[in-house]
Amino acid sequence: MITMKDIAKEAGLSQPTVSLVLNGHYSICAETRQRVLETAERMGYRRNEIARSIKTGKTNVIGIIGGLSGSYSLEIIMGIAEACMDNGYFMKLLPVNNPDDNYEDLARAARQCVEHRVAGVICRAVRGHTLDALRTELNAMHIPIVLVDASSHHDWCSRVVSDDFAGIKEGVAYLLQQGHRKIAHITSPLNCEYARIRADGYLAAMHDAELPECEKMICEIDGDLELSHGDKDRISGFLKKVKPTAVICGSDPWAMKVLMLCHEMNIKVPDDLSVIGFAGLDYTFYSSPPLTTIKQPFCEMGAKAFELLLRHINGDQKIYDLKLKTSLIVRDSTGMAKGKC
Amino acid sequence: MITMKDIAKEAGLSQPTVSLVLNGHYSICAETRQRVLETAERMGYRRNEIARSIKTGKTNVIGIIGGLSGSYSLEIIMGIAEACMDNGYFMKLLPVNNPDDNYEDLARAARQCVEHRVAGVICRAVRGHTLDALRTELNAMHIPIVLVDASSHHDWCSRVVSDDFAGIKEGVAYLLQQGHRKIAHITSPLNCEYARIRADGYLAAMHDAELPECEKMICEIDGDLELSHGDKDRISGFLKKVKPTAVICGSDPWAMKVLMLCHEMNIKVPDDLSVIGFAGLDYTFYSSPPLTTIKQPFCEMGAKAFELLLRHINGDQKIYDLKLKTSLIVRDSTGMAKGKC
DNA sequence: TTGAAAGCGATACCAT
DNA sequence: ATGGTATCGCTTTCAA
Numbered sequence: 001m002i003t004m005k006d007i008a009k010e011a012g013l014s015q016p017t018v019s020l021v022l023n024g025h026y027s028i029c030a031e032t033r034q035r036v037l038e039t040a041e042r043m044g045y046r047r048n049e050i051a052r053s054i055k056t057g058k059t060n061v062i063g064i065i066g067g068l069s070g071s072y073s074l075e076i077i078m079g080i081a082e083a084c085m086d087n088g089y090f091m092k093l094l095p096v097n098n099p100d101d102n103y104e105d106l107a108r109a110a111r112q113c114v115e116h117r118v119a120g121v122i123c124r125a126v127r128g129h130t131l132d133a134l135r136t137e138l139n140a141m142h143i144p145i146v147l148v149d150a151s152s153h154h155d156w157c158s159r160v161v162s163d164d165f166a167g168i169k170e171g172v173a174y175l176l177q178q179g180h181r182k183i184a185h186i187t188s189p190l191n192c193e194y195a196r197i198r199a200d201g202y203l204a205a206m207h208d209a210e211l212p213e214c215e216k217m218i219c220e221i222d223g224d225l226e227l228s229h230g231d232k233d234r235i236s237g238f239l240k241k242v243k244p245t246a247v248i249c250g251s252d253p254w255a256m257k258v259l260m261l262c263h264e265m266n267i268k269v270p271d272d273l274s275v276i277g278f279a280g281l282d283y284t285f286y287s288s289p290p291l292t293t294i295k296q297p298f299c300e301m302g303a304k305a306f307e308l309l310l311r312h313i314n315g316d317q318k319i320y321d322l323k324l325k326t327s328l329i330v331r332d333s334t335g336m337a338k339g340k341c
Numbered sequence: 342m343i344t345m346k347d348i349a350k351e352a353g354l355s356q357p358t359v360s361l362v363l364n365g366h367y368s369i370c371a372e373t374r375q376r377v378l379e380t381a382e383r384m385g386y387r388r389n390e391i392a393r394s395i396k397t398g399k400t401n402v403i404g405i406i407g408g409l410s411g412s413y414s415l416e417i418i419m420g421i422a423e424a425c426m427d428n429g430y431f432m433k434l435l436p437v438n439n440p441d442d443n444y445e446d447l448a449r450a451a452r453q454c455v456e457h458r459v460a461g462v463i464c465r466a467v468r469g470h471t472l473d474a475l476r477t478e479l480n481a482m483h484i485p486i487v488l489v490d491a492s493s494h495h496d497w498c499s500r501v502v503s504d505d506f507a508g509i510k511e512g513v514a515y516l517l518q519q520g521h522r523k524i525a526h527i528t529s530p531l532n533c534e535y536a537r538i539r540a541d542g543y544l545a546a547m548h549d550a551e552l553p554e555c556e557k558m559i560c561e562i563d564g565d566l567e568l569s570h571g572d573k574d575r576i577s578g579f580l581k582k583v584k585p586t587a588v589i590c591g592s593d594p595w596a597m598k599v600l601m602l603c604h605e606m607n608i609k610v611p612d613d614l615s616v617i618g619f620a621g622l623d624y625t626f627y628s629s630p631p632l633t634t635i636k637q638p639f640c641e642m643g644a645k646a647f648e649l650l651l652r653h654i655n656g657d658q659k660i661y662d663l664k665l666k667t668s669l670i671v672r673d674s675t676g677m678a679k680g681k682c
Numbered sequence: 683t684t685g686a687a688a689g690c691g692a693t694a695c696c697a698t
Numbered sequence: 699a700t701g702g703t704a705t706c707g708c709t710t711t712c713a714a
Contacts, residue, residue, distance in 0.1 A: 001398060001482065003707060014685045019709065029683060044481065046455045050394050051707035054690050057342060059391065061433070068422065071623075074415045081409065081436045090457070091434040092402070095422045114387045116431070140385060141342065256627035263629040282412075283624035286597035288604040344691060355701045360693065370699055392691035395706050686713080697702075 002045045011039045022047065053117065061090045062309060063113040065106070065134070066124030068095045071281055072298045073124065076148055079302020080122060087310060092118060099126040103133050110137035120144045120309040122302075127151050127193060144312030148305045149298075151193030158312070158320040160305045162296040164194065164278075167326030168201030169208075171248050171276050171294050174328055176209055179337035180246040180274060184217040186235065186258060187250030198250045198278060217242055227257050236265055239273075245337045246274035252281045252293055259287050259333065270335035280329055289332035297324045343386045352380045363388065394458065402431045403650060404454035406447070406475070407465030409436045412622055413639045414465065417489055420643020421463060428651060433459060440467040444474050451478035461485045461650040463643075468492050468534060485653030489646045490639075492534030499653065499661040501646045503637040505535065505619070508667030509542030510549075512589050512617050512635050515669055517550055520678035521587040521615060525558040527576065527599060528591030539591045539619060558583055568598050577606055580614075586678045587615035593622045593634055600628050600674065611676035621670060630673035638665045 008015040021036040094109040147159040206214035219238040249255040255277030280295025349356040362377040435450040488500040547555035560579040590596040596618030621636025
């Protein structure tokens, strides 16, 4: 591999001079400059970023720590990527499987970030005490961190999330405006912080509309991708008992499952029941009928996270907590409430 | 930041001795070793991977070049990630938007890989002459490349794909076994190489079953995520004219759209029409009915790609072309053919 | 405007 | 078993 030394020898100059030219310093006369550039080009020189970073001890690389599963992960990364590239930074991926309960792997990832001397770290969706793994490691080395899509805020690092509380309220408001009054909420268990926030948004909106007893209209289900028969029975029992005209779900997967169940139970959507999801994942477009959903701005969240990180890298000590607006995508799974309203 | 020098001074030893201990060499007596390790721990030493790589000019980092959109991208990356981490390698992401027609960005990404002295590159789904951007840059610097999910093979770099031809044949075989004879194929335009391969698989399977005239049962549609009215009309016209009892699609999105259309046209799936998709994306689980689909082994493709890359990094010059088996996931969008069979 | 020399943090080869 | 010294490729003073 060609080095500056090689170019210097070839061009009959000193190596530092070559360095100056290649870094665009103006103190070099045009003729020399020309000779260096031409020689470098001819010899196929490629700058060595590693040697370059050794001086400052820093790199133009940021670490991305977090789980990779779920298509929103990808959207967030795409958001980061664009902002990153525009600013001459690169992304090193440090996937961690169960970031929430995986102190060990998280600590390892943080340590690896230090060892690679990344300029900063963006971390996705880690909560609770596992975050300390990052704090102790990265704060000590003065490597800034920004949290994306994390359910709680801390005073020692910035964070970017979507405003889920407001988002759900907007969804409920839309249903109210469509004439619905019996609006149910189907969600993962509320000990998940993010589920809690969304449920609170639902409750707040219902209270604002002076619709009481809405606590009873929340259905908590613990379940994975697969819908067990027990879960199906619970949901269908819930629907039969509560008889909502609309359901606002805590996530898109739940909404999709409700839609599946409606087909099985022969409930017509949106005629008999309106359904709203939460997240705005791509595939909600493909359901039958296409799903009305509250879109989280994942891409922008990634971009903003990088923007904040860059500020911190450049010395800004202020801690930010950004809540980005969601947007309601109205498709065909919602409609006017029928009947006596 | 603490360096080996600092540790050496603190422990009253020379800096190279510290290096030896920290790299686990056995030539150091237990007592000194202990002192070094203890001091390093106490001072919070973190190894500097950058300084370390400067000697060899190589890193334990691989570059991932390619588009990020589509959930299969993520699955491939997850596959790479796991294999990568198991072998002490890291991934640097170099997203390129339209890899197929974007010679410039691709060349830039390749160049950046060289500048960062990555040990190797995995590149996703780039075809045609744009690949030359990679070849000229990376081959010259002796940085090995492996192509994943690329439609054509080249003699200068290894490649890992799914065996789409066999996959489609398996899908058709399954439909035949279910009693279907009028099997149609709906696909993106056949000038896409990957669409062509799948269509060929379809044709081959139909010929094997001595079902002629199947060329007429292929419907080429050019379309994005959104289904335009024109596209809908074309597909519904096609279905009405050809009257298939089953449709095998060139991709999952097409299958999902066919399902949507069936709802609109009041065609019962699978009673009136069986539908099969291709790819096995997560969300096919959520359609109504859940989609039967041919799953591409994206994760394994990523893992295999890394495995090959590692071989090349370690000096293996052989060029490989791996076709990984797909698997048929039978769900509820397919059933026995009704009627006169 | 250019060159000489020092230094970044680590590894590796020779001595001792 | 440990220390000295050269080296990796580059940046950065400081002189000339």
